[in-house]
Amino acid sequence: MQHxxxxxxxxxxxxxxxxxxxxxxxxxxxxxxxxxRFEWDTFDWSCRYYLKHGRMMPENGLDVLxxxxxxxxxxxxxxxxxxHVSLWELLLPIRRTFQQYINLRPIKLLRxxxxxxxxxxxxxxxxxxxxxxxxxxxxxxxxxxHRGTPYEMAVQNNVFTRYGVERVVKYxxxxxxxxxxxxxxxxxxxxxxxxxxxxxEIVREIAARHPDVRxxxxxxxxxxxxxxxxxxxxDVVVASNLFGDILTDLGAALVGGLGLAPSGNINPERAxxxxxxxxxxxxxxxxxxxxxxxxxxxxxxxxxxxxxxxPELAGLILExxxxxxxxxxxxxxxLGGKASxxxxxxxxxxxLKALSEKF
Numbered sequence: 001m002q003h004x005x006x007x008x009x010x011x012x013x014x015x016x017x018x019x020x021x022x023x024x025x026x027x028x029x030x031x032x033x034x035x036x037r038f039e040w041d042t043f044d045w046s047c048r049y050y051l052k053h054g055r056m057m058p059e060n061g062l063d064v065l066x067x068x069x070x071x072x073x074x075x076x077x078x079x080x081x082x083x084h085v086s087l088w089e090l091l092l093p094i095r096r097t098f099q100q101y102i103n104l105r106p107i108k109l110l111r112x113x114x115x116x117x118x119x120x121x122x123x124x125x126x127x128x129x130x131x132x133x134x135x136x137x138x139x140x141x142x143x144x145x146h147r148g149t150p151y152e153m154a155v156q157n158n159v160f161t162r163y164g165v166e167r168v169v170k171y172x173x174x175x176x177x178x179x180x181x182x183x184x185x186x187x188x189x190x191x192x193x194x195x196x197x198x199x200x201e202i203v204r205e206i207a208a209r210h211p212d213v214r215x216x217x218x219x220x221x222x223x224x225x226x227x228x229x230x231x232x233x234x235d236v237v238v239a240s241n242l243f244g245d246i247l248t249d250l251g252a253a254l255v256g257g258l259g260l261a262p263s264g265n266i267n268p269e270r271a272x273x274x275x276x277x278x279x280x281x282x283x284x285x286x287x288x289x290x291x292x293x294x295x296x297x298x299x300x301x302x303x304x305x306x307x308x309x310x311p312e313l314a315g316l317i318l319e320x321x322x323x324x325x326x327x328x329x330x331x332x333x334x335l336g337g338k339a340s341x342x343x344x345x346x347x348x349x350x351x352l353k354a355l356s357e358k359f
Contacts, residue, residue: 004036005067005069011077013282015282018341019297021297022294025345045058046078047080050085066272070308075278075281076090079284094275098272100266101133101267102168103248105252107129107234110255110256110321111325112324115256127234127236127251128179128237130168131238131248132165133168133265134164136240139157141157142154160199169185172238176236181214183235186220186247187219258296259280259296259332261279262278262302263276263277277300280296291332302314321348324351
């Protein structure tokens with residue numbers, strides 16, 4: 001029997017709603033596999049916690065999380081707490097302390113869905129974005145000066161280290177070797193004249209070690225356009241923290257919306273827990289209505305199973321998602337249906353169990 005410890009942080013807004021459906025999937029996996037047991041603890045760290053305690057998590061929060069195999073996150077953010085507070089006091093400390101330097105986001109058009117790109121279908125939209133997750137444009141270096149005066153100023157420094165860039169680019173090339181052997185790197189070296197040429201140099205150095213992988217370096221503005229005009233040309237896209245953040249939201253829009261978009265914050269060396277989460281945010285406008293789409297949360301669990309060396313279970317979860325989408329009988333309003341969050345989650349669990357007979 002393999003026991004897997006999971007730290008569950010449902011978070012804010014629709015986070016608890018979609019997390020509830022995700023945990024149902026974990027229970028179903030236990031029934032299907034028989035040799036897996038998930039032991040999870042739930043933590044109420046959130047914007048509500050911040051309003052009560054003046055911080056997003058306890059002082060020893062990171063020490064608590066360190067003991068788990070993986071972390072499942074719902075969503076963080078609320079109108080009552082500034083976004084930079086919720087991000088910098090919970091998500092970023094987790095990503096950086098646990099060296100989750102790979103943010104992995106699949107851009108895949110699932111069966112049963114249509115892309116807003118009218119001439120593109122499933123074979124055209126199936127690639128992955130590898131985003132640097134711990135430094136770059138989201139570094140905590142800079143500050144404000146002369147606050148409240150006419151000459152107030154703000155400085156934010158981009159920080160790119162050779163160590164940080166090399167490890168994310170190496171990961172991207174190693175991933176491409178297992179896929180279709182193509183890497184596209186995002187840059188803006190014509191306008192950002194120190195950090196981006198540095199990034200490009202390292203991409204070229206590592207590309208030279210992978211002669212069988214086609215490597216293209218695109219300026220970010222052109223790359224965003226190519227996501228729309230020729231997404232079929234991409235296999236693995238590697239990007240800095242900011243560029244990757246923007247590109248993956250664009251990619252999600254091309255394959256059905258943020259309600260379908262999962263992500264993994266990965267520590268490839270497994271020295272620390274990795275964290276899996278949907279990228280849709282807390283969606284306070286629909287929170288509590290019971291209509292949130294739980295697919296992104298459940299697809300994140302599929303990514304978690306892949307990380308836990310359970311590729312068959314990961315594929316089974318994704319197959320269940322695609323089957324339900326293709327049948328178009330039980331869908332939430334964002335997908336054109338009338339089902340509730342719980343109804344779609346329940347249908348996914350039923351489909352998962354039905355498909356498990358071949359497991």
